[in-house]
């Protein structure tokens with residue numbers, strides 16, 4: 027991965043299950059996940075938490091790429107700050 031990207035963990039806000047590991051660019055908050063940057067997918071690919079059943083994202087096409095638009099408050103992230 028190019029410089030400026032880091033791997034973050036995306037967790038369900040309700041039951042804390044790990045949903046994705048994701049290569050994130052930039053410094054802003056997480057708004058969407060491009061499918062081609064998901065490093066590990068712990069879901070069934072249906073945008074629903076596999077443990078508690080909460081829907082956490084909606085599928086969108088952004089710049090002709092499949093993206094998962096995060097529903098605010100449904101997930102939390104770890105690893106956003108550089109150490």
Ligand SMILES: [Zn+2]
Nearest residue numbers: 038041075078
């Ligand atoms: Zn959950």
